[in-house]
Amino acid sequence: MDTSFLETIKTYLKEILVSIGPELIYSAVALVLGIIFINLIMKVLKAALRKSKVELSLKTFVESLSIFVLYGLLFTLIGSILGIKATSFLAIFGAAGIAIGLALQGSLANFAGGVLILVFKPFKVGDLIHVNSSTGYVVNIDILYTRIETFDGRIITMPNGNVANSDVDNRTMNPLRRVDLSFKFAFDIKMETIRPIILEAMKAHPIVEKEPEPDVWLEEIGESEIRVTARCWVESIHYWPTFWEQLEAVKKALDAHGIETPIPRRIVYQGGEYKASESLPERKD
Template identity: 85%
Template structure:
């Protein structure tokens, strides 16, 4: 192999190392320090959010958004250290943003949906809701997704865009919820006899509210039975335990 070629290649590599090496080293140091600073900022932010009276739904959203913004700023700083001009960096981000926006329209819709959920508050973390044929407790509201835990222990992850555009049945938003019990009796049983017995039984339950008062209504006269509905009010969080006890 030609010795002059090797010498030229060696000189070229040394020139690159001496010209790019310091910036590359600085960028690595900045990356390490930046990650440590971001972790410290996130710890402080999480501690501040825990001490504040901010809802858990907003806390998780703010944490996710903060991580995204902080790492974006860090990569911008590293780019400037490596010699990428700020205007060029913004142009790159702008072009990349347009391309990513077209490719990730659904994700942008999910982000907008998450903002709408936090602003209008159709539900919050801990609420029992029914949405898109799924019933469960809201476990987490992220910048893109909402997670719901069902009664049988499954965790359903739904895009915020779909949730924000769907009918949401929030079953714990109001402090009280009406409980309707359907009961069947033989034809020879008179309403005047069973009505006070059922009402007294509901009033004696420690969870059933005294106001509004429980009541019983004749619902239907069937072919072989009469059907009545016993109605009472309970605190929303105790609805199902009380329902199965009645």
């Protein structure tokens, strides 16, 4: 091999090292110091998130987003040291953001909904909610999806975008919830008779709240019966067991006093027989 060619290569490499050598050294130093600085920031951030009451899914998202942003700034700084204009990095990040946004429109909507749910907390894991015609206990809240378990053991996964834009009925957010029972009685039954029977049966339940007190009221007068509403208050987590137990307790109390469920009645008036041979009465002007 021609020695002149090798000398040319060596000279060219030396010129490159002389021209960009300082920038490479500065870039390497900036990279090392940047990584150390990022690790320190992430330790402080993780400690702050652990002390806060933020949901686990949101903590993971914040940590991942922080790492992405910090390393993006570090690489932009290194590129500037090497002579790459910052506008080039901005153009690359912008194009990448547009491409990702177009490809993940639905996922981004779910992501935004998940952030809203985790930040504003319209419900949390363990709450009983009714949303989009589904009722169940919340078992998991991710950054993209919410999962609830229905009373019959089904797991329903709902996109957070739909949940965040829907009316959410949180049935365990308040500590107390009212139990409403509806009964029908015959017209001849007096409220003064059935009210104390129902109240005594409801107050006998061990977990019914003393305040507000249970009450019984005439709600409606129907075509063939009267409708009575009985109400009491319990802790929200005990709503359904108390509902069924109170319904059965009132039924037993009514049976013990001989009060039965009304039977629909209809009075039919039967007129006289029509005789075709009869003539119409003579009209008098």
